Each structure stands twice: as structure tokens, then as C-alpha cells.
Amino acid sequence: MAIIEIRTDITGTVWKVLKRVGDAVEEDEPILVLESMKMEIPVAAPERGIVEAIHVQEGETAPEGSVVARIEV
Amino acid sequence: MKKVLIANRGEIACRIVRACRKLGLASVAVYSEADAGALHVELADEAYAIGPSDARESYLRVDRILDVARRSGADAVHPGYGFLSERPSFATAVTDAGLVWIGPSAQNIADMGDKERARVIASQCGVPVVPGSGRFDAPDLGGIEEAGAQVGYPLLVKASAGGGGIGMRRVDDVSALRATALATQSMAARAFGDGTVYLERCIPVARHVEVQVFGFGDGRAVHFHERDCSTQRRFQKIIEESPAPGLPAATRERMAGAALRLCAAQRYDGAGTVEFIVDAASFEFYFLEMNTRIQVEHPVTEMNTGRDLVALQIDLARGAVERLAQAAIASRGHAVECRIYAENPAKRFLPSPGTLERFVLPPESAQLRIDTGYRGGDRVTHFYDPLIAKLVCHGADRTEAVDRMLDALSRTEIAGVTTNVAFLRAALSHPVFRAGDVSTGFVDAHWAELVERKAA
Numbered sequence: 001m002a003i004i005e006i007r008t009d010i011t012g013t014v015w016k017v018l019k020r021v022g023d024a025v026e027e028d029e030p031i032l033v034l035e036s037m038k039m040e041i042p043v044a045a046p047e048r049g050i051v052e053a054i055h056v057q058e059g060e061t062a063p064e065g066s067v068v069a070r071i072e073v
Numbered sequence: 074m075k076k077v078l079i080a081n082r083g084e085i086a087c088r089i090v091r092a093c094r095k096l097g098l099a100s101v102a103v104y105s106e107a108d109a110g111a112l113h114v115e116l117a118d119e120a121y122a123i124g125p126s127d128a129r130e131s132y133l134r135v136d137r138i139l140d141v142a143r144r145s146g147a148d149a150v151h152p153g154y155g156f157l158s159e160r161p162s163f164a165t166a167v168t169d170a171g172l173v174w175i176g177p178s179a180q181n182i183a184d185m186g187d188k189e190r191a192r193v194i195a196s197q198c199g200v201p202v203v204p205g206s207g208r209f210d211a212p213d214l215g216g217i218e219e220a221g222a223q224v225g226y227p228l229l230v231k232a233s234a235g236g237g238g239i240g241m242r243r244v245d246d247v248s249a250l251r252a253t254a255l256a257t258q259s260m261a262a263r264a265f266g267d268g269t270v271y272l273e274r275c276i277p278v279a280r281h282v283e284v285q286v287f288g289f290g291d292g293r294a295v296h297f298h299e300r301d302c303s304t305q306r307r308f309q310k311i312i313e314e315s316p317a318p319g320l321p322a323a324t325r326e327r328m329a330g331a332a333l334r335l336c337a338a339q340r341y342d343g344a345g346t347v348e349f350i351v352d353a354a355s356f357e358f359y360f361l362e363m364n365t366r367i368q369v370e371h372p373v374t375e376m377n378t379g380r381d382l383v384a385l386q387i388d389l390a391r392g393a394v395e396r397l398a399q400a401a402i403a404s405r406g407h408a409v410e411c412r413i414y415a416e417n418p419a420k421r422f423l424p425s426p427g428t429l430e431r432f433v434l435p436p437e438s439a440q441l442r443i444d445t446g447y448r449g450g451d452r453v454t455h456f457y458d459p460l461i462a463k464l465v466c467h468g469a470d471r472t473e474a475v476d477r478m479l480d481a482l483s484r485t486e487i488a489g490v491t492t493n494v495a496f497l498r499a500a501l502s503h504p505v506f507r508a509g510d511v512s513t514g515f516v517d518a519h520w521a522e523l524v525e526r527k528a529a
Contacts, residue, residue, distance in 0.1 A: 011426050011455045013127065016263075037415070037424035037459040038239075039307075059127075061455075 003052055006069045008043055012036030014056045014068075023051045031069050034062060049073035074149050074173055074391040076101060078142045079117065080163075081153030082132060083446035084463060085367070086113035089151050092383040101145045103138060105131035107454045112446050119145055126456045132156045135163055139170050149173035149390060151383075155458070158366040159186050175390040177343040177365045178290070184339055185363040188233050189271050195360040198338040200331040203350060203359040204274040208233060211258035211268025214251060221250045224272045230254050232261035233269040240264065241308060243275055276352050276359075278512050281305065282317045283348040284332035285374045287385060287397075288341030295397050296329045297374045297382070298404040303511045304500060306422050311493065311516070312500060313370040314409045315377045318471055318509030324356045335363065344371070344386050353512045369412070372442055372465045376408035407474040408467045411482065411497045414459040418496040419524050426455040430489030435481045440467045453490055461492065471509065475501055499526035 012034030019031045030042035031051065049071035056068050076099040079089045086102060090113065093100040102117035107126035114120040121141040124131035131137070133156060142150060150167045152158035152175070161179040168174050176182070185191045192202045206220035221228060221244070230253050232240030240261050244253050254270055262268030280303040288294040301317035302310040316325070332347035346368050348361040371382050380402065388394040416422045432449040435441060445462035447453065453461060464481050468474030482498045500506055500523055505515060516523070 009420075010424055012424075013455065036455040037426065037457065039424055041423070 002073055004046060004049065004071050004073055005067045006031065006043060006045065006071065007065055008034060008041075008062050008068050009064065010034070010036050010041060011064045012041055012062055014058050014060050014062055015040065017054060017056070017058055019051045019054070019069075021051050021053060025049055025051060025071060031071075032056070043068055045071055047071075047073050074387070075099060076118075076145065076147045077149045077151055077175070077387070078103070078138070078145065078147035078172075079113070079151050079153065080132070080138050080157055081151075081155070082108050082111065082113055082457065084444045084460065085153040085369075085446075087116055087446050088444055089153060089383055090116045092381065092387060095381075096384055096387055098387070101141065101147045103132070103141055105456070107452070107456050111451070112448055121145065126454065128156065128456065135166050139166060139172075142167075142170065142172055147172065149175055149387075151175040151387070152366065154366045154369060159364070161186065173390050175343075175386050177288070177341060177345060181339055181341055181343075181345075182365045185345075185365050186234070188231065188235070188362055189269075191363055192360065194338060195335055195363075198334045200335050200360045201358065203276070203361070206272040208269050208271045209254065209258070211262055211270075212255075214254055214258075217250060217254055217272075218247055220272055221247055224274050227275040227277065229273045229275050230257045230270055231273055232257055232265060232267075233271060234261060234265035234267040239308075276350055278353040278514065279303075280317070280351040280353050280512050281310075281348065281361075282320065282328065282351050282358065283346045284329050285368075285371065285382070286332050286336050286341065286345050286347055287382070287389075288336040288343060288345065289389065289394065289396075290340055290342035292337050292340050294333050294336035294341055295399050295402060296332055297378050297380060297402055299325060299328060300370055300373050301511075302370060303513050304506070304515055305513055306418075306516045310370060311412050311414070311497065312409065312506075313373050314407065314471070314474070315373045316404055316407065320351070321356060324351075324358065328358055331358075331360070335360070343389055344382050353510075369460070369463070370410055372444060372463060373408045373410045376442060376465050376467045377404050377406065378402055379405070406467055406469045407471040408465060409471075409474045409478050409501075410463055410465045411478060411501075412460055412493075413462045413464065413485070413487070413497070414493045415453045415461050415490040416459050416493055417491040418493050418520075421520075422493070424455065424459050425491035426453050426459075427490035428452050429461070429487065431486055432461075432489075433484075433486040434462060434464075435484040440477055441465070441481055442467075461487070461490075475507070496523055499523040502526070 304312035
């Protein structure tokens with residue numbers, strides 16, 4: 001059991017949170033979608049796991065490098 | 074008309090301020106929190122805050138914009154492109170408030186904005202359209218497999234309310250059709266408030282050529298020749314040029330004629346662009362959509378024809394337009410435009426917001442025009458599109474125009490955000506581009522090579 005922090009590579013507004021705490025995610029499956037410069041940027045799970053925490057809400061700005069979610073793998 | 078409110082930001086707002094000044098009109102800027110110190114705010118005669126950085130709470134707020142019009146005493150509104158420019162309800166709200174709307178009629182915008190209705194109107198006036206299906210209103214997808222078979226693969230699932238490459242997904246065979254259509258419906262419902270989609274044949278090797286038109290509202294219209302906008306990434310244009318290289322004269326004429334028929338049929342009122350997809354092998358062309366606004370790439374046409382399209386828009390709206398004869402609108406030499414974006418081509422064009430720590434552009438001249446909404450030290454935020462500047466070069470012929478652009482880009486120094494400048498240079502130097510053989514698949518097909526190449 002390990003916790004992985006998922007960070008965003010770019011600054012964006014959280015457009016849609018697709019998963020909830022406790023949801024299972026596959027590798028590369030999007031957990032949320034950011035909107036930056038009119039583009040949709042999915043933030044995906046780096047590996048298969050369970051969503052342990054989501055640190056952002058829809059409409060909020062997620063700065064570059066910030067932790068947006070954690071998964072337990 | 075004495076004072077124009079510009080319901081936009083960035084380079085196009087600056088461009089409209091300049092047109093107003095040239096015509097002796099005062100200008101009113103609006104700005105969000107993120108744009109408080111922006112260039113368009115500095116250039117305009119007056120400026121008013123309209124809310125938070127999120128465009129939905131500022132540049133898309135009709136009530137706040139009309140309130141600024143009242144407070145400032147503006148008597149006309151220019152919408153620029155994007156934001157509210159193609160919302161018929163905004164055009165109506167502006168005229169209902171007793172203001173002059175600088176743009177096509179709400180009816181024109183509504184007719185062309187509904188992509189499916191636009192296709193029907195186009196085919197009714199003899200403009201060829203790409204084989205396509207009827208509409209599927211969310212969440213109904215009944216009969217979509219049959220419609221897919223009729224349209225033929227590969228095809229595109231398109232959102233009726235979409236545009237500019239947003240709300241468009243490619244499907245290569247029936248197995249992915251239903252899921253893709255469903256995803257497009259839900260995305261379109263969220264993004265545009267309308268989940269209606271339709272299917273359209275995808276022409277594998279295609280060029281994107283569009284005709285700049287201007288209608289006088291009485292059935293008369295003129296064209297300003299075509300622009301080739303085939304160099305695209307993620308369905309967004311990055312290089313545009315006029316005239317379209319290698320397009321046979323007969324095709325150019327037929328295309329312009331089709332665009333004018335479409336304008337005449339709807340008594341089109343103002344500047345617009347009729348977009349066509351051209352089969353790169355046969356030069357057969359098909360109507361794609363009509364954009365009822367001034368476009369990002371309009372300076373290409375202005376450089377080539379010596380005409381000021383924004384001034385024409387304003388003059389038409391205030392009833393002072395020159396009755397231009399078609400024969401007086403000549404395409405001279407060749408013009409090329411490059412869009413400098415804050416993005417990282419190496420990361421598949423991922424946005425790169427940040428501060429312009431260094432922002433040096435070559436000096437403008439008769440052959441080089443620069444449209445930008447930024448200065449050194451400005452922040453390019455994630456709230457809006459990634460366009461930093463447009464460079465437009467003119468030459469006696471295509472080679473001269475492209476060489477001039479390569480030189481201009483080589484003298485462009487931007488630091489603090491990652492840009493596509495090196496990528497643009499590589500694209501302009503690529504043998505396929507130099508030969509004038511670019512199709513819409515060019516960037517995808519040569520992406521790795523263009524990212525690696527450090528240009529000529």
C-alpha cells in the first residue's frame with residue numbers, strides 16, 4: 001500500500017471532477033479535467049488504484065505543480 | 074456613432090481601438106481582474122472593470138457589458154471574435170438597448186451558428202456540402218449506426234453549436250461511433266448548453282481554404298479572396314496565407330462565387346468568412362461553416378488587399394460604408410500570418426501560461442505587421458486563449474513572404490513562457506510547406522520532425 005500524489009503540470013481551472021473518493025481508477029484514467037487557455041487537459045492516474053483524496057473543486061484554479069488528488073496503489 | 078464599446082480583450086481589442094481612432098471614434102475597453110493592467114485597457118480612451126478573471130463572470134456577462142455601455146455613454150458595440158461575438162442573443166440585447174451592433178444581424182448569426190441549418194441553407198443556394206447526417210439531439214442516438222454507414226467512414230462527430238475545432242471528434246469505424254457520439258453530446262451540452270450532434274464525412278487529405286466576404290445587408294456582397302489555413306494543430310490554425318498556394322484559378326473563382334451566393338441568400342450584413350474543405354487531390358471543395366465575425370486571421374487579407382476590414386465593419390454599422398466594387402478588390406502578391414502561442418509543441422502543444430519576462434518583436438514595416446495584446450512583463454494567464462501575437466508578412470510572391478516571415482521569427486525573442494516560435498520556423502522551412510503542399514494533417518504527420526528541427 002502506498003499513496004501517490006497526483007500533481008498538475010500546468011496551471012488551469014478545474015473544469016470537471018470525474019472521480020470521487022473511494023472510486024477505483026485504471027492506469028491513465030482521467031480523475032479530473034482542467035481547462036487552461038481554452039483547452040481541456042485531463043489529469044490521469046499514473047497507475048491503477050483507489051482515489052484516496054481529491055484536493056480541488058470544480059471552478060477552482062489549480063496552480064502548476066500543485067497536488068490535485070491522491071490515490072492509494 | 075461617437076463612442077464604441079469593445080466587448081473583448083487581447084490583440085483584437087487593441088486592433089479595434091486602433092480602427093476607432095483612425096475613424097475619429099472614442100473607444101471603451103472592458104476588462105476582467107486578470108486583465109486590469111492589460112494593453113487594451115491602456116490603449117482605449119476609457120476602461121471599465123466587469124468582473125472576475127473567469128470569462129463566464131466577465132467577458133461573457135451581457136448584463137455587465139451593457140451596464141458599462143450605459144455608464145460610459147457608448148453608442149455602439151464591437152464584439153471582436155470569440156466570447157459573445159457569435160451569440161445572436163447578444164446582438165439582439167445590444168440593439169434592444171438602443172445601441173448600434175457592429176456585426177451581422179442576429180438572424181445571420183443564428184442561421185450560420187447552427188451548423189446543420191447552415192448546411193441546409195448552403196445546399197439550397199447551390200453551395201456544395203460534405204456528405205452528412207441529420208441531427209441527434211442529446212441523449213437520443215437512435216439510428217446513428219445507419220446514419221454513419223450512409224455518411225461513410227472515416228467521419229467526424231460534430232457538435233451543432235461547436236466551432237473552431239471544439240466539439241469535433243473523428244471516428245474511423247462503427248465500433249467507436251456510439252460511444253464517441255455520446256461523449257460529444259455530453260461535452261457539447263456542458264460547453265455550449267446544447268448537446269445536439271451530427272455526423273460528417275472526413276476527407277482524409279484535405280486543405281482548409283476560406284473566403285473572406287463582406288455583405289451590405291441588401292443582398293449585395295463582395296469577397297476579398299481566399300486564405301489557406303491548412304497548417305493547424307488540434308484543429309486550430311497556426312499559419313494562414315493568401316492567396317491559397319497552387320489552387321487553380323477556376324477553383325478560386327468558383328469558391329468565391331459560392332461564398333457570395335451564400336451571402337446573397339441571407340442578405341448577409343457585415344464581415345464574414347465562408348470556410349471550405351478542399352480535397353487536396355481533386356480540388357473539389359465543400360462548405361464547412363460560415364463564421365459571422367471578424368476572424369483572427371483577417372490581417373492576412375488586409376495585407377494582401379490593402380483594405381481595412383474592421384473599419385469597413387464600423388462604416389457599415391454607422392451607415393457610411395463605401396460601395397465597393399468587386400473589381401476594385403485586388404489580391405496583390407502574397408501574405409502569410411503566423412500565430413505565436415504560449416504553448417509547448419514538444420508536449421503536444423500543452424498550454425504554457427506565465428509572465429513574458431522577455432518579449433522582443435521585430436519592428437513593423439510596410440511588409441511586416443504585428444498584432445498583439447501584450448507587452449514585456451505582462452502575464453499570459455490560463456484564463457484565456459494562448460495567442461500572444463500575430464506576425465503578418467507580405468511579399469511580391471510566396472517565397473518572398475515566407476522568407477520575410479522566417480526572418481521576422483528569427484528576430485523574435487520571448488522568454489518566461491514556452492512558445493511555438495521555433496516550431497513555426499520549422500514548419501515554414503519544411504519542404505512540404507515550401508512546396509505549397511500543406512494539408513490539414515501536416516502538423517500531425519511531421520510533428521516529431523518539426524519539434525526536433527531547429528529551423529533553417
